[in-house]
Amino acid sequence: MPRYLTMVRIDENNAPEGGPSPELMQRMGDLIEEMTKAGVLLDTAGLTPTAEGTRVRWNGGELTVTDGPFTESKEVVGGYAIIQAKDKAEALEWAKRFLQVHEAEWDVTSEVREIVAG
Template sequence: MRVMVFVKATEDSEAGLMPPRETREMLEAMGKFNDELIKAGVLLAGDGLKPSSEGKRVAFDGPSRTVIDGPFAETRELVAGYWLWEVKDMAEAVEWVKRCPNPMFGPSEIEIRPLYEAADFGELLEPEFGKEIEKIRKNERL
């Protein structure tokens, strides 16, 4: 089972605040945690995200596209970082998150969401399209 693990943003992360000493300690702790994920074969990808002030959104309405510049409202709904993990089930993902060092300087939250797999679509998915999805997932050429 693949899951996306979101580190939720805080006012500090959105402001780009990184006190030097605490940042080094946090990065070292997170590096050790990531090493554990790698050794366990869980970590597929992951990274931190810059504040939403450096981002853009594209709003869709039929054929219309509107570009919206950051920063975005509702900090608690934003993502400051992510991991992509391969775990046996949601319980394993929760156990890994519980072992994670606090990713922020104060109260923080991590969200875990399962990814759709081709099998989730059952008969709705043509076999050839399912093969194409797997190739994309594995970064193979179509």
């Protein structure tokens, strides 16, 4: 079965004050449990804010290292999940369900991409 990486993108500057509500965390936990029992979820985690991150870039034969925060970033990867699904349509359904556990004030995008077997 193919594996998919779902990258959860958020705008750190416009995320709800105080982060996820306890109710959101409960709904997210319930969905993660369901996905785990279904054998779909292989791994998932949230990521620290970009202020705590570092970018390493190779450009023009030179390596640069830049500590966050990254002011030019509007939308950043805030978390991820690796899922195993029968096809892309199933992976998209799980991604949609994950987004729908969020309250209306959240602006969240999930990018779903198949992992190339190698």
